[in-house]
Amino acid sequence: MFRTEQNMAQVKASPKTYDVVIVGSGAGGGVAAQVLANAGAKICMLEAGAWFDCTKQSDMFGWPYDAPHRAASTHEKPFGYFDATLLGGWEVPGEPYTNAAGSDWMWWRARMLGGRTNHYGRISLRMGPYDFKPYSRDGKGFDWPITYDDLAPYYDKAEELIGVFGSHEGLENTPDGKFLPAPAPRGYEKVVKAASDKLNIPCIPSRLAILTRSIHGRPACHYCAQCGRSCGVNANFNSPGVHIFPAMKTGNLEVRSNAMAREVLVGPDGMARGVSYVDKTTRKEVSVYGKIVVLAASCCETARIMLNSKSNQFPNGIANSTGLVGRYIMDTVGSAVSGFFPIMQDLPPENEDGVGGMHMYMPWWLYKEQKANKMPFARGYHIEFGGGRHQPGAGVLSGSERLLGGGYGAELKQNLRKIYGAHVGFSGRGEMIPNDDSYCEIDPNTVDQWGIPVLRFHFKWSDDELLQAKHMQETFKEIIETAGGVVTNSHGPEKRWGISNGGQIIHEVGATKMGADPKTSVLNQYCQAWDCKNLFITDAAPFVSNADKNPTLTISALGWRTSEYIADQVKKLNVKV
């Protein structure tokens, strides 16, 4: 498919030219590398962080009491000592970003092979038919240039490769998938489901990219609940273990780690020629050439690279004739409430670890009310919850005076044992509607330690998101109280109903929206730049909306579809190789 003889001839005449240069090794870069390597393309992948192999570097089975400060979170490790993220977080040393006045965007970066797929929650929800046409449904935001049916076959492929458990429910706008069996619920999950049933809120098995059966030579989960530390046996989805290492076995994929992409190189014909990057180990500028460039650096980093890729042909950054690169960034709406469930005190002890995440969740359920204009906000959210007898670390059983009235001594010790495991926390994860006030641009005054101009963020929630957070607070309290529980932490209007900061939920999408019209979008329906035919994007930057379905599975499916399109175009000679 990729004409290798011609490649050979070129190698003699000029520096090596790859068929494809991919920037980024997370879900989007990984799937592109695998699909294209299997199609015969010679690929060079650039990763800004270090090499990572979870089968060698996982901290699975470590104990907080063996870790510094009981494995508490730090600025360097916001999710605690054992989190898989080697170098990353909302702050990366030497790699700042800035916020415009009034904005408080938080930008998570994971500088490591596989990026965030090493630690993420593995929640794998398909977007539904409504989610692709939100503008048509309520007049807000934009429609995608594709439908659910366009992407469904790629959801199938992605689920079958990465392995997703779940159950077939047939619920509105909550498509079922190619599921492995779902794990049985924990005790507290059955209690919450019983309360949800009373309130007519559907509570169903969750859908996570964790193997409950062995597939593709990867073993089934052993239920230690530590997916966030990365899995020592590859029993959950992570880009290196599932995409990159198998793709390397084809001999078609070369991966360069510690390679921080700076700009896309452009030829006199206005086509992308490759990528210029900083080798972090030597601080030298290196160019790698490719006939096709795929950006999958993560939504905002991809926009940053494009905006920094200025040339005579593209004075405002590559493929940015519309000025839309960086516009319409979105995160997920988050808000949380926690509760104490008296009914779960003093139960016979059992291991409630399970998989690294929830076994049950509540998908959005008020579509009919929304359609009938009975809801005070547009779009919806799903509910995630967790608690029970989790691994004790820093802070375990603190705040006990609010439940036990205080005390000390033998009686306190005995009572603490009884209330351990009786807490459940609820988090809403809701859809944000893209708005004109939320975007990133290059800060003209600030660079990072690699000499690359950094991003400046502008971000604003609208009333739709704030009212959604309010609804979350009210709903979670209702669930807790229905179960006879006590709300232990909640947020009112003075704290804007506990709405998260933009970027805090780490679901940033948008920035290079796809569309049907080159005047109002950066990419066509195949995530190919309208202005530069050999530039493609396979991370979450092409997203047109940010449904309450966590982005990773859609990144995988959309990236797969884009990669197949690339291979097909090469075959048809529509893209020169």
Place this chain on the structure above:
Amino acid sequence: MADNQEDIREKTGGVSRRNLFQVLGAAVPVAAVLTGRPVYAELGEHHAHLPMAAAARAIPSGPYTRQTFDDQQWRTVSVLCDLIIPADDRSGSATQAKVPEFIDDWIAFRKQQDGNENLQALIFGGLMWLDRESNEKFEKPFADASPDQQKRLLDRVAYPEKAAKEDHAWVRFFNEFRDLTVSGFFSSKMGVADLPYLGNTAVAEWKGCDPKVWAVIEERMKNGYKGVAGPAVKPWSA
């Protein structure tokens, strides 16, 4: 201690870390896992970049070096910790679980992370108050007071709802100190075994909530339940 931990898990049907590979072996077709070698072997020249293997990140063992408390504070902290979490027939005391060391380290850690000394000030100030009150009333520092005298002081600050208004700052101190002692104890090896937390282990087959546990919950849903904390649960059908 290590053996104790393994025993508890084995007794309760869990699987200890020692035989993890045995358990996984049944499900893993890739022989590599059994030998501890990576599933994907040929990774090219990038091995050189492997950062921070898990083992290399373990904290150093050996005697603890204090960072926060002086000798007098240390004595008070140790006495106070054991008044909050004493030994009983199920586990040892807070000092046996090295909770004073945990608190000493935690205060230094927060100071470094938060860029302020607020937590240290609250704890130092509360310890000062305990000694001041004890010296005034009993003519000896808190650590040397009799158990009854110590109880009289603690009872003033240990029950937030009942405390006098002028003691509220010390209630706040004691809430914080209680939290530090409690979470320090129950996240220690001794405390984890005490609770008990039965996870962090490989499970060959996940069965979900034990039917025996669910039967207890169902019985409570049916007939109501009153535990040590929170309101009485009314029957769920009501």
